[in-house]
Amino acid sequence: MPILGLAPSSKSTYPPHFDIERVIRPNILSLHPYRCARDDYSEGILLDANENALGHSISNGDASTSEPNGRIPTQGSEIDSTRSLDLHRYPDPSHPLIKSRIAELRGLPSSDHVFLGVGSDEVIDLLMRICVAPEREKVLITPPTYGMYAVCAQVNDVGVVKVNLELSGDGGEGGAKGRFSLRVDEVKKAVDADPSIKLIFLCSPGNPTGTLISLASIRALLEYEGFRGIVVVDEAYVDFSEPGSSAATLISEYANICVMQTLSKSFGLAAIRLGIALAQPPLIQVLSNTKAPYNISTPTAHLALKALSPASVAEMHAKIGELVANRADLLSSLQSLASLGVGEVIGTQDANFLVVPILERGRSKPDNVRAHKVYKTLAEEEGVVVRYRGSEAGCAGCLRITVGSKAENAVVIEKLRKVLDMF
Template sequence: MPILGLAPAAQALKPAHFDIERVIRPNILALTPYRCARDDYSSGILLDANENALGHSITSASSSAPLSEADDMLHLDLHRYPDPSHPLIKKRIAELRGLPSPEHVFLGVGSDEVIDLLMRVCVSPGAAGDKILVTPPTYGMYSVCAQVNDVGVVKVDLELSGENGEGGEAGRFSVRIDEVKHTIDADPSIKLIFLCSPGNPTGTLISLASIRALLDYTPFKGIVVVDEAYIDFAERGSSAVSLVAEYANICVLQTLSKSFGLAAIRLGIALAQPSLIQILTNTKAPYNISTPTATLALRALSDDSLVQMRSKLERLGTQRTALRLELQKLAPLGVGEAIGGGDANFLVVPILARGSREADNDRAVRVYKTLAEEEGVVVRYRGGERGCRGCLRITVGSEDENEIVIAKLQKTLERM
C-alpha cells in the first residue's frame, strides 16, 4: 500500500531486507490524515478555521517596564493557528545536519512526542502484539511510552566493564551487539530498537560501527532509533545522522532542549528517510508546534545564534573537565571515579560507603536529599539503574554553580 503524500522514491536504499510498509501498522498505512485549514491557504481574509477574528486579549506590560520576551511574542498572530509544516525550520535543520532536503525532517513536541508516535505507528499493542528493545541503563521514557501504549519491552543491558564498586574502577558502557542480535533472532516481534547516544545516564557514545551492524542485520526487519539529545556535546562527526541518507531503517532523534538551551519551548526532531517522515506527519496532531515555539526555534537556528550556541558548548566542555577534576579531589570523602563517558553535559559519580570502595545506595540517597533539602543543590539520584549503584548524576553548570555544588557536596559528605 503506498504511503499517502509520499512521492515515489528516486533510488533504492539500504538495507535490501527492509520494507517500511511491512513495519508500519496496516491501520496507519490506510490512515487518511486530518486536513487542517492552514494546509490549504494561509493568507487573505481567513474565515475558514473558526479563529477569533479580533485577536488575543493579553495585555502588554506597563510602558515604563522593560520589554519582556512575553511582550515580544504578543506581536505574533496568536489568534491564528500555526503553520502545520514549518518549512523554514525544517530547511535550516536539514542544512545544519547535512541532510539532502527538508523532507528528511519531522518536528515534534519534544523528542517524547516522536518516541510516542514511533511506537503508535510501528508497534501493535496488546499481549500478543509487537515489542521494542531497549538497552539499560537508558532514558526511562522509552519504557514509559511502551507501557502507555500497551507495548512489550525487551531489555538487553549495556555491557559494563570495571563496574563501579569493584576495586574502585570506573564503569565503561557499550552495546552488546551479539546479544542484541541473539535477542532479535529469538523474538521476531521486536519492531523498534532504541539506542541512546550519548547515553542517559551513561554519557557514552555508541559507535557508528555498532549502529551500522544492527542496520545491516538481515533478521531485523524493524527500525533502529538513535536518540541523540546530547550529540552536540560529543565529538564532531560522531552523529548517526551520517547514516540517514544511506539507510531507510534508521531514525535519529534530536532536540533543541540541550545544546540549544531551549528546554522550555519543547521542540524535538526526527531525522529519517522521507517515507518514515511522511508517516509521522500523517499521524501527528494537526498543529503540534505552536507559533511561539516555531518563532524561537527559527531564531535559534540563525547563523548568529549558532555561533553563540557553539561558544557555549566550548565553555560547558571546559567546565565538564573542571567539574570532573574537582570531583576526583573528593575521593577521600567517598566520591568514586565518574562512570560512563564524557560525551554529554553531565557526569555520573558513585557515592561510596565510608571507609570502603563499595558504592552505597543508602548513603547516595542521603546525600541527594540533603543537598536538595538543606543545601539548595539539586542533582539526580540514579542508584536504582543497572550499573549505576550508588550513583548521582550531576549536570554541568556554570563556573559559579560548579564551585557551589563541589563545596556543598564536600560539606554534606563530611557529615555522613
C-alpha cells in the same frame, strides 16, 4: 500499501532486507490524515478556521501579572512582541524554514528528512504508535537508558525487551567503574529470539551513562538481516561529544534508521519543547501523516527559527565549548573528593553531565543509602539539586550531576564536600 503523500520514487531500497511498508502498522498506512485549514490557504481574509478575528487578549498593562520566574513584564518586553506573531491564528502545520535550517545544520539533503515534535517525547510516542501493535509487538531498550522509552511502551501497551549495556572495568566489591558499551551480539540474539521486536531504542550519548555508542555498532544493527524494524538513535546530547559522532551521517545510506535530536540541551531551549526526528522521507511522511494537526505552536516556531540562525548557532557552539571545558574541571574536582567516598566517574564524558558513585565510607563499594541521603540533603538543606540514579542498571550509588557554570560547579563541590562529611 503505498505511503499517502509520498512520491513512489522516494521509497528507499537499502538495506535490502528492510521494507518500511512492512514495519508500519496497516491502520497507519491506510490513515488519511486530518487536513487542517492552513494546509490549503494561509493568506487573505481568513474566515475558515473559526479563529478569534479580533486577536489575542494578552494585555500589556497588567503589572500585577508576573512571569513564571517572578519577573514583572514591562512595556517593550516579550509580551509586546506577541502582537506580531498572529497568536489568534492557528500555526503553520509544516514549518518548512525551520526544517530547512535543521537539514542544513545536520548535513541532510532536504527538509523532507526532518520531522518536528513536541519534544523528543512526542517522537518516541509516535514511533511506537505507528510501528508497534499493542499487546502483540515489542520494543528493545538498552538499560541504563532514558526512562521515557519504557513509559511510552506501557502507555501504548507494547512489550519491552531489555538488553543491558555492558559495564567493563568493574571497580572491586561491585564498584561502578568503567565504560558502558552496546552488546551488539546480545541485541542480535534478542531480535532473533523475538521477531515481534519492531523498534530498537539506543540513547547516544546515553542518559544516564553519558557514553556515545559507536557508529560501527549502530551500522552493525542496521545491516543485520535478522532485524526488519527500525533502529532509533536518541541524540539529545550529541553536540557535547566529538564532531562527526552523530548517526545522522548514516541517514542518507540507511532507510531503517531514525535519529532523534532536540533544541532542549545544546541550544538551551528546554522550555519551548521542540523535538526533531531525522530519517529518510518515507518515515518522515508517515510521522507527518500521524501527528496532531498543529503540534508546533507559533511561539515555539518563532523562537526555534531565531535559534537556528547562523549567529545563534555560532553562539550555541561557543557555549558548548565553555561547557565542555567546565565538564573537564568538574571531573577533576570530583576526583579530588575520593577520600570522602566519591568513586570514579562511570561511563565516558560525551554529554553535559557526569555520573559518579557515592561509596561506603572507607570502602570501594557503591552505597545507595548514603547516595540517597547525600542527594536529599544537598537539595533540601544546601540548595543544590542533582539527580539520584542508584536504581538504574549499572549505576549503583550514583548521582548524575549536570555541568553548570564555573561558579555553580564550585558551589556543587563545596556543598558535596560538606554533606559527605555528614554521612
